[in-house]
Amino acid sequence: xxxxxxxxxxxxxxxxxxxxxxxxxxxxxxxxxxxxxxxxxxxxxxxxxxxxxxxxxxxxxxxxxxxxxxxxxxxxxxxxxxxxxxxxxxxxxxxxxxxxxxxxxxxxxxxxxxxxxxxxxxxxxxxxxxxxxxxxxxxxxxxxxxxxxxxxxxxxxxxxxxxxxxxxxxxxxxxxxxxxxxxxxxxxxxxxxxxxxxxxxxxxxxxxxxxxxxxxxxxxxxxxxxxxxxxxxxxxxxxxxxxxxxxxxxxxxxxxxxxxxxxxxxxxxxxxxxxxxxxxxxxxxxxxxxxxxxxxxxxxxxxxxxxxxxxxxxxxxxxxxxxxxxxxxxxxxxxxxxxxxxxxxxxxxxxx
Amino acid sequence: xxxxxxxxxxxxxxxxxxxxxxxxxxxxxxxxxxxxxxxxxxxxxxxxxxxxxxxxxxxxxxxxxxxxxxxxxxxxxxxxxxxxxxxxxxxxxxxxxxxxxxxxxxxxxxxxxxxxxxxxxxxxxxxxxxxxxxxxxxxxxxxxxxxxxxxxxxxxxxxxxxxxxxxxxxxxxxxxxxxxxxxxxxxxxxxxxxxxxxxxxxxxxxxxxxxxxxxxxxxxxxxxxxxxxxxxxxxxxxxxxxxxxxxxxxxxxxxxxxxxxxxxxxxxxxxxxxxxxxxxxxxxxxxxxxxxxxxxxxxxxxxxxxxxxxxxxxxxxxxxxxxxxxxxxxxxxxxxxxxxxxxxxxxxxxxx
Ligand SMILES: CC(C)[C@H](C(=O)O)[C@@H](O)C(=O)O
Ligand SMILES: CC(C)[C@H](C(=O)O)[C@@H](O)C(=O)O
Numbered sequence: 001x002x003x004x005x006x007x008x009x010x011x012x013x014x015x016x017x018x019x020x021x022x023x024x025x026x027x028x029x030x031x032x033x034x035x036x037x038x039x040x041x042x043x044x045x046x047x048x049x050x051x052x053x054x055x056x057x058x059x060x061x062x063x064x065x066x067x068x069x070x071x072x073x074x075x076x077x078x079x080x081x082x083x084x085x086x087x088x089x090x091x092x093x094x095x096x097x098x099x100x101x102x103x104x105x106x107x108x109x110x111x112x113x114x115x116x117x118x119x120x121x122x123x124x125x126x127x128x129x130x131x132x133x134x135x136x137x138x139x140x141x142x143x144x145x146x147x148x149x150x151x152x153x154x155x156x157x158x159x160x161x162x163x164x165x166x167x168x169x170x171x172x173x174x175x176x177x178x179x180x181x182x183x184x185x186x187x188x189x190x191x192x193x194x195x196x197x198x199x200x201x202x203x204x205x206x207x208x209x210x211x212x213x214x215x216x217x218x219x220x221x222x223x224x225x226x227x228x229x230x231x232x233x234x235x236x237x238x239x240x241x242x243x244x245x246x247x248x249x250x251x252x253x254x255x256x257x258x259x260x261x262x263x264x265x266x267x268x269x270x271x272x273x274x275x276x277x278x279x280x281x282x283x284x285x286x287x288x289x290x291x292x293x294x295x296x297x298x299x300x301x302x303x304x305x306x307x308x309x310x311x312x313x314x315x316x317x318x319x320x321x322x323x324x325x326x327x328x329x330x331x332x333x334x335x336x337x338x339x340x341x342x343x344x345x346x347x348x349x350x351x352x
Numbered sequence: 353x354x355x356x357x358x359x360x361x362x363x364x365x366x367x368x369x370x371x372x373x374x375x376x377x378x379x380x381x382x383x384x385x386x387x388x389x390x391x392x393x394x395x396x397x398x399x400x401x402x403x404x405x406x407x408x409x410x411x412x413x414x415x416x417x418x419x420x421x422x423x424x425x426x427x428x429x430x431x432x433x434x435x436x437x438x439x440x441x442x443x444x445x446x447x448x449x450x451x452x453x454x455x456x457x458x459x460x461x462x463x464x465x466x467x468x469x470x471x472x473x474x475x476x477x478x479x480x481x482x483x484x485x486x487x488x489x490x491x492x493x494x495x496x497x498x499x500x501x502x503x504x505x506x507x508x509x510x511x512x513x514x515x516x517x518x519x520x521x522x523x524x525x526x527x528x529x530x531x532x533x534x535x536x537x538x539x540x541x542x543x544x545x546x547x548x549x550x551x552x553x554x555x556x557x558x559x560x561x562x563x564x565x566x567x568x569x570x571x572x573x574x575x576x577x578x579x580x581x582x583x584x585x586x587x588x589x590x591x592x593x594x595x596x597x598x599x600x601x602x603x604x605x606x607x608x609x610x611x612x613x614x615x616x617x618x619x620x621x622x623x624x625x626x627x628x629x630x631x632x633x634x635x636x637x638x639x640x641x642x643x644x645x646x647x648x649x650x651x652x653x654x655x656x657x658x659x660x661x662x663x664x665x666x667x668x669x670x671x672x673x674x675x676x677x678x679x680x681x682x683x684x685x686x687x688x689x690x691x692x693x694x695x696x697x698x699x700x701x702x703x704x
Binding site for chain 1: 446472474493545573580604605
């Protein structure tokens with residue numbers, strides 16, 4: 001099979017972790033006789049520096065022409081504390097999501113038995129956790145009208161949702177629930193927000209099409225509590241963009257293995273796969289970042305974008321082997337030897 | 353001293369837990385020769401049933417005439433899954449906040465040494481946690497314009513903040529930080545929202561007035577992670593209404609003692625004190641709810657609204673004694689005898 005993959009390394013540790021995912025993917029392709037055509041594009045602060053734009057048209061063309069996008073991370077602290085900066089790396093991310101129609105961010109949260117004691121949460125609270133947060137990614141307050149009034153002394157942002165946007169995301173949620181334990185939780189703030197009431201109403205209307213799925217409705221503040229109290233009580237959760245941003249990051253702490261968590265963004269034009277961690281600029285260029293989340297994102301890509309399940313499973317099993325044998329970066333090494341980012345990648349590729 | 357206190361018991365377990373706080377407050381007043389004049393008002397579902405309105409004018413008059421308000425909890429599940437209900441108990445809460453000008457919700461999070469192992473988080477992660485989240489309570493998306501368009505198929509909510517609203521809240525935050533460890537964290541989403549950029553800009557401008565305070569700026573998604581990872585790293589956090597709603601509930605899990613956490617809402621016209629837990633309708637009328645959060649809210653009231661620090665300390669020490677001696681409700685009793693709500697209240701009052 002020929003796999004056309006757009007490669008967006010991004011900022012900070014992005015290029016380093018992406019390199020390892022490429023090594024592993026190439027090893028898999030060789031083994032299974034696939035041909036991968038990688039096409040690289042620039043994004044984020046790197047692209048602002050190069051062409052003044054965090055998601056240049058040329059990069060967009062590369063993504064549109066690809067069957068899938070493998071993405072590192074973007075963001076740079078020099079933009080964070082400058083509220084007046086007019087071009088920001090994150091704008092590239094948002095533009096990319098919008099232009100590629102990446103409407104659903106899929107964030108699995110599960111535990112690695114060998115790493116479970118790294119979690120800040122007690123073992124008995126998290127054992128058996130296996131949940132997916134489905135975050136709407138191209139609507140809501142991220143993309144609504146915003147601005148200033150009164151000489152800049154009043155600022156506003158608008159959260160807007162249409163029934164069709166909610167249905168598209170919820171449909172995915174119902175289908176995922178059907179393939180799992182048939183439990184779906186709709187997370188909103190319907191006791192305050194009109195947009196949340198439209199979410200709840202829309203999901204309630206869809207219940208009849210999935211009579212086997214048991215749907216619950218919970219407020220975002222309650223879920224922020226319960227996710228930490230009893231994460232294993234949840235299975236598939238669906239929610240709007242901003243709530244999803246907060247809850248997926250909160251959930252990422254559960255496993256104690258943030259450096260290992262992959263994600264997928266399902267799109268109208270293509271799908272994108274990326275680690276959930278950020279660009280971690282303090283570690284950039286040091287060859288110390290954990291590449292496993294990006295490698296596992298590549299596994300998700302083989303399975304979800306190309307239907308290559310066996311290839312995906314092989315990557316996952318080699319990752320598990322590296323964990324079992326302690327071929328890990330400093331964040332996981334504890335008192336044992338810490339391997340470099342590139343060494344972990346080499347080891348994984350060699351063991352494919 | 354004469355203390356005029358408005359008493360709003362509300363829904364669910366509200367009346368039961370409020371009763372215990374009244375017993376304890378009366379015992380304190382007797383001991384210290386204060387005279388408390390309690391004036392009760394109706395709110396929430398109870399008020400909807402009685403007069404069709406969750407925060408009736410008569411109740412507002414009672415609050416305006418009082419020096420402080422002691423509040424139970426409101427909310428009833430029969431309204432939650434009815435997106436078309438036009439009158440909701442929560443509207444009473446929002447109207448009350450707005451009409452009383454309760455612009456700052458103060459939520460301390462600390463651990464009780466004797467209960468620390470109830471936390472879902474590991475002891476070493478939470479020991480020494482002592483933080484305060486200051487949530488803006490009368491602005492933002494809670495009070496912005498909202499509605500439907502396109503025959504009800506599009507819904508919108510608006511988040512608006514003015515510089516003055518932010519300054520008012522941030523001023524409290526800086527002052528609190530000055531009285532504590534001089535560390536302030538401003539939580540926002542300035543990489544996406546214009547209102548957050550106004551928050552950041554405003555707080556940055558205020559830094560020069562508090563040169564001793566070390567201010568950090570963090571994104572809400574990062575804080576949702578770090579609060580669970582290393583809560584003891586935080587001291588005073590300031591944030592807008594919706595982020596505060598989510599983060600304060602998340603933080604409430606840290607101590608493992610949600611049933612013990614008090615809160616204060618500081619207002620233009622008066623201040624209000626309430627437990628952070630909800631109306632817990634499943635337990636209503638069973639005399640099993642934990643009254644300690646409400647009793648500790650009364651302690652905050654003595655100290656913050658009336659400057660009666662010794663009285664507040666006495667309440668806190670009696671609460672600690674009840675915990676040490678196991679005079680606790682079923683949520684804390686474990687395998688030991690569980691006391692009734694009213695028995696705990698009687699014991700506390702008798703031990704004042
Ligand atoms: C960088 C930022 C704009 C982005 C978001 O809020 O969506 C990030 O937090 C994420 O979750 O991918
Ligand atoms: C009941 C609801 C409207 C309220 C809020 O969101 O403010 C509650 O969650 C709270 O935090 O007091």
